[in-house]
Structure formats: structure tokens, C-alpha cells
Amino acid sequence: MEKLGREMVVRCAGLPLAIIVIGGLLATKETLDEWDIVHRNIKSHLDRGREQGQQSIVHEVLALSYHELPYQLKPCFLYLSHFLEDFDIPAKKLVRLWVVEGFVSPKYELEGDEMLEDFAERCLVELINRCMVQVGITGSSGRIKSCRLHDLMRDLCLSKAKQENFLHIVSPWSRNEKAHSSTVDVGQVVQGCPRLHKLHIEGQINKLPDYQEFPPYLTKLTLWGFRLEKDPMPVLEKLPNLRVLKGWGTFIGKQMEWIVEAGAMPSLFCLEISDCNKMVTAPHGLKFVSMLQELEIRWMPRAFKHRLEEGGEDLCIVQHVPSIIFLN
Incomplete structure (x- = not known):
């Protein structure tokens, strides 16, 4: 595992965000075979991105982290495309909106007496653990109060949301137009x-x-x-x-x-x-x-x-x- 990890870090060309996101992805994999699959996927993604420069390398790593998401987390992540750049997203409101929008529903496996909002909060923690969402503010108990997206992660989020018809942006009017x-x-x-x-x-x-x-x-x-x-x-x-x-x-x-x-x-x-x-x-x-x-x-x-x-x-x-x- 250590050898594979080092090879993947080298392929990230020393780019911090790419390394952090790869680390978050690998943290969800428990076996050597799973690490090997990620290693091969990273190789194919990064070889494609390397032809277009460092920013494309990061984009390919972020894209891989999105493709690796469990199906129930994908709409939760894409929903973040609604928020403005550098906006601190209130965590409590976000998980409620996920429930209201139907992204979190009783068809998913709830633990014990867990409510839908509790499951939605677990989804947020999972996205944070995968380094796809950043923690903004935490309370005295350590509970997440707000979160945000890195600029490049938000670019990916917008791109995927439009690509999958999750979101349609009407071109804004010019300030000079009436x-x-x-x-x-x-x-x-x-x-x-x-x-x-x-x-x-x-x-x-x-x-x-x-x-x-x-x-x-x-x-x-x-x-x-x-x-x-x-x-x-x-x-x-x-x-x-x-x-x-x-x-x-x-x-x-x-x-x-x-x-x-x-x-x-x-x-x-x-x-x-x-x-x-x-x-x-x-x-x-x-x-x-x-x-x-x-x-x-x-x-x-x-x-x-x-x-x-x-x-x-x-x-x-x-x-x-x-x-x-x-x-x-």
C-alpha cells in the first residue's frame, strides 16, 4: 500500500489539492486490490490531464473523486453548485435542504432511531472526509456549523451539474443592459x-x-x-x-x-x-x-x-x- 501511495503522490506533481483529495479517496478503500484500482484509474486520468498542464491534473483528480462517490452522495454534492463562490454554507440548513429536495430519503439505510436529518449530516461528514468539502466553522462540541467548497472543487461541481442536467444557468444580463x-x-x-x-x-x-x-x-x-x-x-x-x-x-x-x-x-x-x-x-x-x-x-x-x-x-x-x- 505504501508503494502505491507514494507512486500516486508522485503522479500528483506536488499539487497540494490533488494530493489531499487522493488521500480522502484512499481513506475509503480498505484492501490492496481497491488501492490498485484507484492507482490505475489515477494513472489514466492524470496522463490525460498532464497533456494540458497542472490545472488539468488537479481537475482530473477531482473528477475521479466525484466518479468514485456512492450514488446517494452525488446529488448531495451537485446541490452545492447552487451556492456562491467562497460562501460559508450553514450546515444545518444544508442537511435540511437535502431532505426537502428528496436527496435523502427512507429508502437509504438508517441506523437505529436515526432521522433523515441525521443521515443527511452523515452524508456531509462523508463528503468532508473525502476532502471534497471543506469545514468552515465548528461549534464548541466539534459539530460542523458551516462548510464551503474550494474554488477548483466548485468549478468541478458546476461542470458536473451542468453536464448531468442537474442545473441550468441562464446567461446573466450585462449591467449596462436594461x-x-x-x-x-x-x-x-x-x-x-x-x-x-x-x-x-x-x-x-x-x-x-x-x-x-x-x-x-x-x-x-x-x-x-x-x-x-x-x-x-x-x-x-x-x-x-x-x-x-x-x-x-x-x-x-x-x-x-x-x-x-x-x-x-x-x-x-x-x-x-x-x-x-x-x-x-x-x-x-x-x-x-x-x-x-x-x-x-x-x-x-x-x-x-x-x-x-x-x-x-x-x-x-x-x-x-x-x-x-x-x-x-
């Missing part, structure tokens, strides 16, 4: 992706497209930096498969009515309201969204938060929600 503020263009983009499941729209847009223009299979919607003056809920409540809704600096009006009709938003599991500085009361219709399990409040006015706390005027609106998180 198209980004046009609701017509936004509507045309989403209409062109009828099987889209996740959508992130960013820009100073003051009106949402009509609900008929949103893809029927949409499960996750993030609206970032909008400047909506009218309540967006008459549109959003008509998206029947929506499970995750996030709004960052989206609503600049004072009152989001959220008048929910019977049976509307039957799938909504997670709602995040962030940085809506003029919004002082919680949407009244929230009390009718019976499937809501997580409500996250970020950077909202103090009065808004006080109304949702114990004894607050709006507590009755959200008392059916098991998890309410306030973040500044």
Missing part, C-alpha cells in the same frame, strides 16, 4: 424552461410575471433584490408545487396581505423573509399555510420580530410552524 428590469423578459426566460424545478431571480424588478408564466413543476423560488410595491402573493399562492420560497429585499410595501384561498400553497414547507425594511407585520394568510414547517426571519425591522415573539400580536399567525428562526 433588460434585467423587464418583467416581459423574465417571463420569457421562465416560460422557456417548462420543466424547471428551482429558480433564482435577482434584480430590481417591480412586478412579477403572471403565475401562468411560471413553470408548473417549480418547487423552489428565490427572489433577490426585487422592489415589489404590490403584494406578490396573488401570483405566488397559485404555484401548487412550491416547497421553498425565499425573499431577500423583495417587498418594499408596508403590508403584505397574503390572502390565501382554501387549498392554496399546499406544498410550502420552508419560507424565508429577509431585509424587507418597510414590512412591519407578518402576512396574515400565513396561518392558513398548514404544511409550513420552517420560517426564517433575517434582517427584518425590530417591530416585525417583536410581533412574532412570545406574547407578540402576530404569534397566533405562526404558532402552527414548528421551527421559527430569527437571524440578524
Whole structure:
């Protein structure tokens, strides 16, 4: 084993990230035969990458580490392509999202009384042990609080996500173009992706497209930096498969009515309201969204938060929600 290990390190041409990832991969192999298979795979990958320079050598090693992942870890890894470069990813939120997205399900073998979130956390630890994900912050008990991707690992993640049709990135508009503020263009983009499941729209847009223009299979919607003056809920409540809704600096009006009709938003599991500085009361219709399990409040006015706390005027609106998180 030592001889094979030394040969593999030599083939990595002294590149630290390649050596670290190879080490993480070998740590999952217990027999000499398994090490020999990895050695032969590395040889073929690195010979191909060496023709194109050092960065290609690293890319080939990272690609091999991805191909060696167990099938249940691959979608968990590809999901990290959604996060921005150098972003510290909250571990607790990540494992919950994996569960919500269905990447972790009861069909996988759970240990004893283990919950799905516990299994998802084990998946994260496995990716870290394989040196594919880096630890960001740990708590006093040693538990992982946040994680992140190395720049080159993120490049691989994006490449594989696009290659396997896990993710589709619409080319961003130029800052000099005015198209980004046009609701017509936004509507045309989403209409062109009828099987889209996740959508992130960013820009100073003051009106949402009509609900008929949103893809029927949409499960996750993030609206970032909008400047909506009218309540967006008459549109959003008509998206029947929506499970995750996030709004960052989206609503600049004072009152989001959220008048929910019977049976509307039957799938909504997670709602995040962030940085809506003029919004002082919680949407009244929230009390009718019976499937809501997580409500996250970020950077909202103090009065808004006080109304949702114990004894607050709006507590009755959200008392059916098991998890309410306030973040500044």
C-alpha cells in the first residue's frame, strides 16, 4: 500500500489539492486490490490531464473523486453548485435542504432511531472526509456549523451539474443592459424552461410575471433584490408545487396581505423573509399555510420580530410552524 501511495503522490506533481483529495479517496478503500484500482484509474486520468498542464491534473483528480462517490452522495454534492463562490454554507440548513429536495430519503439505510436529518449530516461528514468539502466553522462540541467548497472543487461541481442536467444557468444580463428590469423578459426566460424545478431571480424588478408564466413543476423560488410595491402573493399562492420560497429585499410595501384561498400553497414547507425594511407585520394568510414547517426571519425591522415573539400580536399567525428562526 505504501508503494502505491507514494507512486500516486508522485503522479500528483506536488499539487497540494490533488494530493489531499487522493488521500480522502484512499481513506475509503480498505484492501490492496481497491488501492490498485484507484492507482490505475489515477494513472489514466492524470496522463490525460498532464497533456494540458497542472490545472488539468488537479481537475482530473477531482473528477475521479466525484466518479468514485456512492450514488446517494452525488446529488448531495451537485446541490452545492447552487451556492456562491467562497460562501460559508450553514450546515444545518444544508442537511435540511437535502431532505426537502428528496436527496435523502427512507429508502437509504438508517441506523437505529436515526432521522433523515441525521443521515443527511452523515452524508456531509462523508463528503468532508473525502476532502471534497471543506469545514468552515465548528461549534464548541466539534459539530460542523458551516462548510464551503474550494474554488477548483466548485468549478468541478458546476461542470458536473451542468453536464448531468442537474442545473441550468441562464446567461446573466450585462449591467449596462436594461433588460434585467423587464418583467416581459423574465417571463420569457421562465416560460422557456417548462420543466424547471428551482429558480433564482435577482434584480430590481417591480412586478412579477403572471403565475401562468411560471413553470408548473417549480418547487423552489428565490427572489433577490426585487422592489415589489404590490403584494406578490396573488401570483405566488397559485404555484401548487412550491416547497421553498425565499425573499431577500423583495417587498418594499408596508403590508403584505397574503390572502390565501382554501387549498392554496399546499406544498410550502420552508419560507424565508429577509431585509424587507418597510414590512412591519407578518402576512396574515400565513396561518392558513398548514404544511409550513420552517420560517426564517433575517434582517427584518425590530417591530416585525417583536410581533412574532412570545406574547407578540402576530404569534397566533405562526404558532402552527414548528421551527421559527430569527437571524440578524
